[in-house]
Amino acid sequence: MSSGGAGGNGRVAALSARGSRIASGARGLLDKGFDLYMADPFDRERNPRGILNLGTSENKLCYDLIQERLTRPDMNYLEPHLLQYSDPQGIENFREEIAKFLTEYAKAPKALNPEHIVVMNGCCAVFATLSTVLCDPGDGYLIPTPYYGGINSKTWLYGGIQPVHVPLFSEVTDEESHPFQLTVEKLETALQRAKEQGIRVRALILINPHNPLGDIYPAQLLKECLEFAHRYQLHVIIDEIYMLSVYDDTTFTSVLSLDCLPDPERTHFMWGFSKDFGMCGIRVGVLYARSHEIRKAVNQLAVFHGCPGPVQYVLSQFLSDRDWLDNVYFPTNKKRLREAQNILVDGLTKIGIPVLKSSGGLYVWADFRKFLKSQTFEAEMELWWKFLDEKLLISPGKAFCCYEPGWFRMVFSDSIDKIYLGIQRLEQMLQTETAEPVANKTSAAEDELSNLEDETSVNHTNTPLDEVSEAYSDMKKIVVY
Numbered sequence: 129m130s131s132g133g134a135g136g137n138g139r140v141a142a143l144s145a146r147g148s149r150i151a152s153g154a155r156g157l158l159d160k161g162f163d164l165y166m167a168d169p170f171d172r173e174r175n176p177r178g179i180l181n182l183g184t185s186e187n188k189l190c191y192d193l194i195q196e197r198l199t200r201p202d203m204n205y206l207e208p209h210l211l212q213y214s215d216p217q218g219i220e221n222f223r224e225e226i227a228k229f230l231t232e233y234a235k236a237p238k239a240l241n242p243e244h245i246v247v248m249n250g251c252c253a254v255f256a257t258l259s260t261v262l263c264d265p266g267d268g269y270l271i272p273t274p275y276y277g278g279i280n281s282k283t284w285l286y287g288g289i290q291p292v293h294v295p296l297f298s299e300v301t302d303e304e305s306h307p308f309q310l311t312v313e314k315l316e317t318a319l320q321r322a323k324e325q326g327i328r329v330r331a332l333i334l335i336n337p338h339n340p341l342g343d344i345y346p347a348q349l350l351k352e353c354l355e356f357a358h359r360y361q362l363h364v365i366i367d368e369i370y371m372l373s374v375y376d377d378t379t380f381t382s383v384l385s386l387d388c389l390p391d392p393e394r395t396h397f398m399w400g401f402s403k404d405f406g407m408c409g410i411r412v413g414v415l416y417a418r419s420h421e422i423r424k425a426v427n428q429l430a431v432f433h434g435c436p437g438p439v440q441y442v443l444s445q446f447l448s449d450r451d452w453l454d455n456v457y458f459p460t461n462k463k464r465l466r467e468a469q470n471i472l473v474d475g476l477t478k479i480g481i482p483v484l485k486s487s488g489g490l491y492v493w494a495d496f497r498k499f500l501k502s503q504t505f506e507a508e509m510e511l512w513w514k515f516l517d518e519k520l521l522i523s524p525g526k527a528f529c530c531y532e533p534g535w536f537r538m539v540f541s542d543s544i545d546k547i548y549l550g551i552q553r554l555e556q557m558l559q560t561e562t563a564e565p566v567a568n569k570t571s572a573a574e575d576e577l578s579n580l581e582d583e584t585s586v587n588h589t590n591t592p593l594d595e596v597s598e599a600y601s602d603m604k605k606i607v608v609y
């Protein structure tokens with residue numbers, strides 16, 4: 129007997145082919161880690177043996193400032209128009225404030241146009257809608273690895289498009305100056321490989337400041353990437369969600385600051401409130417797209433991804449308070465980010481874990497390769513489970529489609545006592561680790577491990593694994609700071 133009921137028991141689910149494809153989408157490792165944390169979250173008083181989350185990229189350093197600003201009387205306003213249907217592209221006044229804000233903070237050479245802005249419920253929604261309107265199912269987009277693995281599902285669930293990896297490695301070759309360096313030659317190689325595999329590549333995605341590497345693209349490289357994309361008529365989607373989370377003196381060049389773009393109509397910028405303002409729960413992301421056609425298509429979908437009127441109002445107030453942003457929020461946030469980063473890096477250094485030099489973002493990219501039983505992703509996963517057994521969540525390189533096992537992303541934008549506790553748990557675990565090999569997993573963890581889908585199991589185009597291991601075994605000088 130079969131009915132329209134969904135779910136198990138061998139019954140046919142009432143899903144379309146598309147629905148089945150969506151339902152069968154793999155949960156990424158970042159989501160998986162977050163689920164585990166949510167089931168047993170650390171709390172100093174109520175659950176001191178709970179999971180400490182240094183895995184999710186959230187900025188918790190300035191809640192005191194944000195809470196104080198959000199509770200001032202000017203925020204307390206609820207006119208009827210905020211409760212009514214509004215422009216799906218975003219309330220005009222809010223888009224005007226965003227345009228002014230980005231013109232100033234991204235150092236745009238001339239005032240940005242509020243008409244080019246689309247406001248959505250987070251950058252995830254921007255990725256989902258933009259990829260859907262720019263590409264057809266089966267198309268590919270170039271993306272340097274490692275990268276924020278959430279992009280896989282966001283571009284695949286609606287759009288059905290696949291990443292074409294541009295693998296980067298920690299080895300510094302004679303032509304390079306730093307680990308995991310992107311070059312246009314690497315983009316060319318990946319593009320040619322995709323063509324040979326019959327994949328139509330439509331776009332290039334860049335994250336700047338980078339997640340998870342924490343580095344910043346020099347202006348020259350950024351321009352070269354834009355010219356490369358123009359040569360092949362690729363769209364460029366530049367995710368600058370960490371634009372203002374730069375904590376050292378490196379100069380950050382926003383794509384919005386460039387005087388003349390090789391292909392303005394195909395260059396799309398995104399930013400949001402989740403990271404620079406530590407408000408990921410408020411769910412607001414912004415797209416800046418100059419093409420009228422593209423905005424027209426995005427705006428049709430924006431109806432499903434709108435932000436509540438009162439939220440748009442509150443954030444307009446927030447952005448327009450330049451005195452507070454310039455003199456209170458940004459200087460304090462930068463200082464706290466720098467301090468927290470130092471504490472984590474020092475702590476890791478003391479226990480012998482090198483990290484990549486970083487300038488932006490909320491995390492460091494740490495090298496745990498010497499703690500792997502073997503240089504494989506299985507060993508990386510085993511180590512990840514060991515950390516979880518020790519009630520510490522950090523994010524394995526596999527979640528970022530990294531091609532070298534043994535790298536982990538550790539978030540530092542949390543209270544100092546949590547960072548110290550994280551280091552303490554890490555140290556304890558690594559000490560026991562030397563006495564007891566990693567292979568010794570708990571059976572629960574083992575079950576979980578075998579059930580686990582990874583970020584790379586969504587459609588993707590990989591460099592063949594034998595080539596990866598070849599590249600890996602050939603490494604001469606591996607530079608970390």
Ligand SMILES: Cc1ncc(COP(=O)(O)O)c(C=O)c1O
Nearest residue numbers: 185250251252276339400402413
């Ligand atoms: C590079 C990058 N882009 C986008 C997002 C998601 O942003 P949002 O919270 O605005 O959906 C994240 C979240 O971690 C991210 O790291």
